[in-house]
Amino acid sequence: GELTKVVSFASSLRERPVKGPLRRPTVCAERISEENMDSYVAPVRPKSGAEADFLMEVLEKQHLFDHLDDYELEAVVGAMQKDEFDEEEIVLFEGSEDADCFYVVYAGAVATSSAAKGDLKTYGPTEYLCEILLLYPQAAPESVRAAADGTVVFSLQRQAYKALITKASKAKREKYEGFLQKIPFLQNMTKAQLLTLADALKSSTYEPGQALISYGEEGDWLHIVVEGTVNVIGRDAEGVPVEVCSFTVGDCVGELEFINEHKCVADVVAKDRVRTAKMRRNHFELCMGPVLDILKKNAESLQVYDYYRKTLARIKDAA
Numbered sequence: 001g002e003l004t005k006v007v008s009f010a011s012s013l014r015e016r017p018v019k020g021p022l023r024r025p026t027v028c029a030e031r032i033s034e035e036n037m038d039s040y041v042a043p044v045r046p047k048s049g050a051e052a053d054f055l056m057e058v059l060e061k062q063h064l065f066d067h068l069d070d071y072e073l074e075a076v077v078g079a080m081q082k083d084e085f086d087e088e089e090i091v092l093f094e095g096s097e098d099a100d101c102f103y104v105v106y107a108g109a110v111a112t113s114s115a116a117k118g119d120l121k122t123y124g125p126t127e128y129l130c131e132i133l134l135l136y137p138q139a140a141p142e143s144v145r146a147a148a149d150g151t152v153v154f155s156l157q158r159q160a161y162k163a164l165i166t167k168a169s170k171a172k173r174e175k176y177e178g179f180l181q182k183i184p185f186l187q188n189m190t191k192a193q194l195l196t197l198a199d200a201l202k203s204s205t206y207e208p209g210q211a212l213i214s215y216g217e218e219g220d221w222l223h224i225v226v227e228g229t230v231n232v233i234g235r236d237a238e239g240v241p242v243e244v245c246s247f248t249v250g251d252c253v254g255e256l257e258f259i260n261e262h263k264c265v266a267d268v269v270a271k272d273r274v275r276t277a278k279m280r281r282n283h284f285e286l287c288m289g290p291v292l293d294i295l296k297k298n299a300e301s302l303q304v305y306d307y308y309r310k311t312l313a314r315i316k317d318a319a
Contacts, residue, residue: 266307
């Protein structure tokens with residue numbers, strides 16, 4: 001019956017060769033006390049340039065890492081362990097109590113399964129899994145096995161993640177707290193809310209003429225200008241580029257695409273060398289709630305947003 005199938009499935013997993021964290025406890029079972037978190041030095045494991053670039057590109061789009069500055073993300077990539085598996089070798093065993101790794105597939109494929117549900121999902125290159133294990137200590141919810149020979153997987157251990165994120169958070173709060181307190185539209189935020197906002201920011205630099213935001217694209221980032229000036233270049237009714245306005249230190253751009261959920265209605269281009277603190281949409285939704293009404297009111301009333309109001313009206317009329 002069904003019970004026999006479950007027992008048989010679980011037995012077949014145990015009979016498969018085990019590789020990865022279960023046979024390498026020093027990689028993913030290390031524990032670091034909270035007291036030593038600040039002094040923790042993450043391991044630096046050798047990688048080719050192609051491997052490092054691949055991991056940077058994958059992680060900068062993943063919500064647990066997309067707020068990290070490039071040098072912080074490089075430290076995460078440096079700490080990741082590379083393992084190669086033959087088909088059917090076990091990467092992670094369901095129920096393992098010391099499961100604490102996040103995985104990125106570099107080559108080949110891995111498949112997940114559970115004793116209760118059987119085969120679940122197959123993951124290929126650029127895909128990742130087990131992010132929940134970075135956040136919460138728990139037994140592995142499913143088994144992960146290689147689905148092809150030559151499968152290459154990079155893993156990151158929870159305590160390395162926690163230590164690196166803690167360091168990043170401390171640095172961002174020291175860097176941005178004073179600056180954020182001086183921005184007019186953030187004045188109603190509490191200190192705790194400002195610190196949460198600081199955690200979500202990623203610094204970025206743009207040279208003169210370089211685009212922060214491009215007309216017609218999906219809005220990926222909100223930018224708070226930290227240094228320099230940006231020009232906003234919209235389109236008239238015939239689609240001809242027109243200069244609209246400029247923003248400078250303490251102003252933000254890109255927030256209206258998040259609020260009203262449409263594609264970018266203007267180019268935002270660096271006038272001189274510009275430095276911004278930026279955040280993705282998911283962080284905006286988590287952090288900017290306390291000032292959402294202020295941002296909406298500004299867009300509805302300030303002269304600098306006249307072009308935006310007219311463009312938004314055209315978008316709504318065309319819908």
